[in-house]
Amino acid sequence: MKNLLTPEQQDQRTQFKTFADDVVAPLAATVDSAQSMPREIIAKLGAAGYLASMVPRGPGKPVLGAMAYGFLNEELGRTCQSVRNLVACADMVAHSIYRWGSAAHRDEWLGRIASGDAVAAFGLTEPRVGSDAKSVQTTANRVGSEIILQGRKRWISFGQNADVFIVFAKYEGSHTAFLVDRHSVGLSVQPISDLFGLRGSMLGEVVLDGCRVPVDGLLGRPGTGLSFVASSALDVGRYSTAWGAVGLAQACLDASCRYADERVQFDVPIKGHQLVQRMLANMATDTVAARMLCYRAGVSREAGDPDAVNQTLMAKYFSSTVVGRIANDAVQIHGAQGISSQAPVQRHLRDAKVLEIIEGTTQIHQSILGQYAVVAGRS
Structure with missing residues (x-):
C-alpha cells in the first residue's frame, strides 16, 4: 500500500x-x-x-x-x-x-x-422503518412560527448524549429534514442498552411528542430530505464504515497472526498447521482486497467521479461482508481464548456483524449493485 x-x-x-x-x-x-x-x-x-x-x-x-x-x-x-x-x-x-x-x-x-x-446524531431510522427510508412515519406540521414534530426515531447512534439531531419527517407530504436542538420542548430520549456490537455508541430512541422547532430549523428545502440530505450523508457514512471494516479486519488478522505464532499444539506453533494457514491466507487476502476497493473509492471521490457513489457502495458491501468472516476465523484460531470476555477478538466479531447492518444492509447493497452491474455492463 x-x-x-x-x-x-x-x-x-x-x-x-x-x-x-x-x-x-x-x-x-x-x-x-x-x-x-x-x-x-x-x-x-x-x-x-x-x-x-x-x-x-x-x-x-x-x-x-x-x-x-x-x-x-x-x-x-x-x-x-x-x-x-x-x-x-x-x-x-x-x-x-x-x-x-x-x-x-x-x-x-x-x-x-x-x-x-x-x-451530533442522525435521526432517520424508526421503530417500523429501516431500509425503506422513504416510508418515515414521523410527521411535521407548521403552527405559526414553529414546526411541530410527532413520532419516534429508534436505533439512533449517540442519541443518549447528542446535543443536536437531524430528524427526518413527512412535511407537507414530502420527506424533509430538520435540525433539532436537544433541549427542544417535546423531545426526550430513551436509552437502548445491551447491544450485540458497537456497544459504546450510546443508542437511543428519540421521542418527539409535539416537539417544537423553529421554522428556520428546516434543513434544505421541503421534499429534499431523502433525495438530497439523507442520501449524501449516508454516502459519507458508508465510506467511513467501509474503511472502518478494513481496520477491523486488520486488527483480527494481526491478533490471529500473533496468537498462531505463540500458541503451541502438537509440539509446534499452530501457524504450522495447514488449516490454520488456510484461514490466515484468506484473512490476509480479503483484508488487502477490501483495502484496495476502499482505495479505489477514495480516488474516485477525490477526482469528483460521478461513479464514486457506486464505488463507495461496492467498498462498503465487500469490506463489511468479508470482515464478518475474518472476525469469525479470528475467534476460531484463538479457540477458547477467543470467546473470553477479555479477548478483543470476541468484541471484533460482535462489531463486525453490526457493520453489515448500518448505513444500508448487505442485502440492500446487493440489490443496488446488482442493478448497477447490469447498467455498467452495457456501457
Whole structure:
C-alpha cells in the first residue's frame, strides 16, 4: 500500500495510527463494557481535528481529503468501532449542515461539532422503518412560527448524549429534514442498552411528542430530505464504515497472526498447521482486497467521479461482508481464548456483524449493485 501513497499521505497514516494506538486503543475495552463514550475521547478527537474534518472550519484548520479521511477511519476502526462510529455520525451531520443548512446553522453548530463540544446524531431510522427510508412515519406540521414534530426515531447512534439531531419527517407530504436542538420542548430520549456490537455508541430512541422547532430549523428545502440530505450523508457514512471494516479486519488478522505464532499444539506453533494457514491466507487476502476497493473509492471521490457513489457502495458491501468472516476465523484460531470476555477478538466479531447492518444492509447493497452491474455492463 505504501508505494501507492504520497509522502504526505504516508505521514497522515502514521499520525492517525499513533493517535489510535495512544488515545483510543487503551479505552476500547472499557467503551465496550461500560456501553458509553467518554467525553475525554470526544474532546481529544476534536482537539486533533478529527471531527467534522471534511468540511471547512476556519483558518488554520485543514480539511481532510477523501483518502486521508479513509485512513483515519481505518485506524479508528482498527482500535474501536464505537469511536469510529462517533466520527462518522459527526461527519454525516456536519456534512449535511455545511451543504444544506443556513449560515445561521453553520455558525451555531459546525464549530461546536468540530471541537467535540457538541455531539451530533442522525435521526432517520424508526421503530417500523429501516431500509425503506422513504416510508418515515414521523410527521411535521407548521403552527405559526414553529414546526411541530410527532413520532419516534429508534436505533439512533449517540442519541443518549447528542446535543443536536437531524430528524427526518413527512412535511407537507414530502420527506424533509430538520435540525433539532436537544433541549427542544417535546423531545426526550430513551436509552437502548445491551447491544450485540458497537456497544459504546450510546443508542437511543428519540421521542418527539409535539416537539417544537423553529421554522428556520428546516434543513434544505421541503421534499429534499431523502433525495438530497439523507442520501449524501449516508454516502459519507458508508465510506467511513467501509474503511472502518478494513481496520477491523486488520486488527483480527494481526491478533490471529500473533496468537498462531505463540500458541503451541502438537509440539509446534499452530501457524504450522495447514488449516490454520488456510484461514490466515484468506484473512490476509480479503483484508488487502477490501483495502484496495476502499482505495479505489477514495480516488474516485477525490477526482469528483460521478461513479464514486457506486464505488463507495461496492467498498462498503465487500469490506463489511468479508470482515464478518475474518472476525469469525479470528475467534476460531484463538479457540477458547477467543470467546473470553477479555479477548478483543470476541468484541471484533460482535462489531463486525453490526457493520453489515448500518448505513444500508448487505442485502440492500446487493440489490443496488446488482442493478448497477447490469447498467455498467452495457456501457
